[in-house]
Amino acid sequence: MKVKKLKGTCDFYGETIKEYRYIEKISREVAEKFGFTEIQTPVFELTDVFLRSVGESSDIVNKEMYTFLDRSENSLTLRPEGTAGVSRAYVENKMYANPGLTKLYYFEPMFRCERPQLGRYRQFTQFGVEALGAKSPYLDADVITLGAQILKKLGLTKFKAVINTLGSKESREVYQTNLKEYFTKNIDAMCDDCKERLNKNPLRILDCKVDRDSEVMKNAPTIEQFLSDEDKAYFDKVIEIVKSQDINYSVDSKLVRGLDYYSHTVFEFVYDDPNSKLDGLTLFGGGRYSGLSSAFSGPETDAIGLAIGVERIMLALRELNVFNFSDKLCDVVCINIGESTKVHAISIANYLRSHDISVDLDYVSNNLKPQFKLADRTLAENLIIIGEDEVNNNTFKVKNTITKEEQILNIEQLSSYFNIEGEKYAYKK
Ligand code: HAM
Numbered sequence: 001m002k003v004k005k006l007k008g009t010c011d012f013y014g015e016t017i018k019e020y021r022y023i024e025k026i027s028r029e030v031a032e033k034f035g036f037t038e039i040q041t042p043v044f045e046l047t048d049v050f051l052r053s054v055g056e057s058s059d060i061v062n063k064e065m066y067t068f069l070d071r072s073e074n075s076l077t078l079r080p081e082g083t084a085g086v087s088r089a090y091v092e093n094k095m096y097a098n099p100g101l102t103k104l105y106y107f108e109p110m111f112r113c114e115r116p117q118l119g120r121y122r123q124f125t126q127f128g129v130e131a132l133g134a135k136s137p138y139l140d141a142d143v144i145t146l147g148a149q150i151l152k153k154l155g156l157t158k159f160k161a162v163i164n165t166l167g168s169k170e171s172r173e174v175y176q177t178n179l180k181e182y183f184t185k186n187i188d189a190m191c192d193d194c195k196e197r198l199n200k201n202p203l204r205i206l207d208c209k210v211d212r213d214s215e216v217m218k219n220a221p222t223i224e225q226f227l228s229d230e231d232k233a234y235f236d237k238v239i240e241i242v243k244s245q246d247i248n249y250s251v252d253s254k255l256v257r258g259l260d261y262y263s264h265t266v267f268e269f270v271y272d273d274p275n276s277k278l279d280g281l282t283l284f285g286g287g288r289y290s291g292l293s294s295a296f297s298g299p300e301t302d303a304i305g306l307a308i309g310v311e312r313i314m315l316a317l318r319e320l321n322v323f324n325f326s327d328k329l330c331d332v333v334c335i336n337i338g339e340s341t342k343v344h345a346i347s348i349a350n351y352l353r354s355h356d357i358s359v360d361l362d363y364v365s366n367n368l369k370p371q372f373k374l375a376d377r378t379l380a381e382n383l384i385i386i387g388e389d390e391v392n393n394n395t396f397k398v399k400n401t402i403t404k405e406e407q408i409l410n411i412e413q414l415s416s417y418f419n420i421e422g423e424k425y426a427y428k429k
Contacts, residue, residue: 008114008122010311018325019314020125023154024107027127027308030150031105034142036129039104041085047075052295053084055260057201064112078111081259082128083292083305090132091298101139102132107310119281119312128286128307132293135302137234140265140288141241147269147284147306148247154313155322159283160272161249163242165235166203166256166263166287167227175226176202186216206254222253231264238265261289265304271316278319284308329378330358335371337387342366345386348396348414355420375401384414 005011012020028038047067054060066078079085086104089095095102107127114120129146131139144161151159166172179202187195191210198205211217227235242249257266266287271278286306293301317323332352336345349359360378362371375383385397396414399406409417 006122008116008120010121010123015323015325016314019317019323020310022323022325023310023313023317024127026153027107027150027310028105030146030153031127031129034103034129034146036103036105036131039086039089039106040108041079041082041089041106043109044076044078045085045088047077049084049088049296050077050080053087053261053292054081055201057197057204058258058260060112060259064114066111066113079108080112081110082106082108082126082307083130083259083261083289086128086130086305087132087292087301087303088296090130090301091293091296096133096293096299096301101134103129104132105129118277119309119315121311125310126307127310128305130303130305132301132303135264135288135290137237137241137265140238140304141245143286143304143306144238144242144267145245145247147267147286147308148245150308151269151283151313154317156283156313156316156320158271158273158276158316158320159248159269161242161247161267161269162252162255163239163249163265163267164252164255165223165227165231165238165265167223167231169263171223171226171228171231172203172263175221175223178221178226179203179205182221183216189214189216201260203256204258206256207258217254220254224253234264257285257287261292262287263290264288267306271312273319276319278316281312281316282309283312283316327379328381330360330380332357332359332382332384333371333375333378333380334359334361334384334386335368335375336361336366337368337385339366341386341388341391344391345384348384348386351411352418352420355415355418357418357420 050061050065060080065080068076070076086106090102105128107125109123110126111123113122116122129143131143148161167175180198183190183198183202183205187198190205191208194205194208194211206220239251255266255268268285269283271281271283273279284306288304290300290302292303293299334345334349336342345361349361352359360374362374365371381401383399383401385399390396395408395410397406397408398414398417
């Protein structure tokens with residue numbers, strides 16, 4: 001049976017796994033510099049975890065979840081995002097009882113049954129952070145700065161930040177009523193999805209890609225008109241701090257985000273190059289939320305977070321030619337002349353490996369040609385060639401593939417050659 005990977009999924013190997021791990025490494029390092037520690041939550045949760053948090057009016061819950069019944073008829077869902085599971089874990093493990101903020105990060109696969117296209121997959125990885133337990137414009141700005149620092153550190157230069165506030169729950173409710181009235185009057189001019197959004201969550205109409213440039217959309221009321229003085233002062237402070245951190249941003253009152261749990265600050269960072277097919281691709285998004293812990297029967301908790309789409313960052317970094325990994329596969333290739341010398345070659349290979357030197361050898365052949373081909377392919381800097389003489393004298397012929405210099409060395413000399421300190425004599429023939 002010929003099988004293929006599922007649509008919207010990726011295999012990572014060779015160069016692509018190096019790219020993936022590079023992004024993981026830098027993201028972890030930056031998050032740890034900001035005081036975040038790692039959390040891992042299960043790949044699947046009770047479906048309710050996502051219904052109560054991501055929200056029944058979101059596209060994710062409505063159209064994109066991989067939901068199934070287990071053998072006990074429990075409805076389970078492969079996580080479509082990380083914030084819900086982290087909030088569930090925060091409550092379940094009573095992290096709220098710890099003093100101070102709880103700052104967590106994750107690097108994990110997510111699943112959404114979306115129509116696959118450039119930068120949109122059905123299994124993708126998010127690097128996310130969640131800071132739970134405080135409401136402060138300084139924290140909001142710090143999380144936004146963390147995201148910007150990750151992009152910069154990765155070498156991603158072409159991006160811009162779009163920031164908005166959705167205000168408090170009270171301000172938003174008045175705004176939503178107003179929006180509903182406005183769009184009800186104009187609904188005939190809107191797309192079918194917007195007609196549906198009108199009843200479920202009129203805010204989401206502002207996020208519509210189809211009607212984005214229509215007159216109706218342009219003239220829609222904006223949140224600014226409905227913010228309380230307190231909401232405004234909070235958002236102004238966030239912007240003042242973000243500005244001071246040298247982040248290229250703009251405020252867009254139409255940015256509402258696709259998940260239901262946000263209030264106050266929301267933001268997205270998008271790829272910014274009008275000449276690129278990636279222009280406008282959202283690299284990461286996030287915002288402030290407060291109702292998730294209480295949705296899981298914990299205390300009301302102010303929190304803020306973001307999630308970066310790792311595969312999208314890979315696309316952007318490739319476009320910018322940032323990746324430049326060495327093609328070298330190992331430091332040394334051991335070559336044996338004839339079957340009787342193979343064990344000697346394996347012993348020295350394992351001696352070097354145990355001292356952190358990477359070594360490969362040809363397991364199948366004793367002929368020189370394939371063994372030298374392996375050496376070429378791996379770009380090994382040194383070859384160790386073992387013939388009968390070397391076995392009898394307990395020596396090693398070492399050839400530097402760059403200088404072409406050859407030397408016959410005993411184990412002590414070989415250890416010095418490879419800067420091996422300490423247990424030099426641990427080698428057994
Ligand atoms: P989100 O905007 O749904 O937010 O996703 C965050 C990021 O994940 C997106 O900006 C994008 O880079 C990536 N992403 C989303 N869907 C896909 C897909 N189908 N294929 C590839 N990449 C994708 C959240 O998930 C929130 N949990 C973020 C957050 C954390 N808010 C607060 N804390």
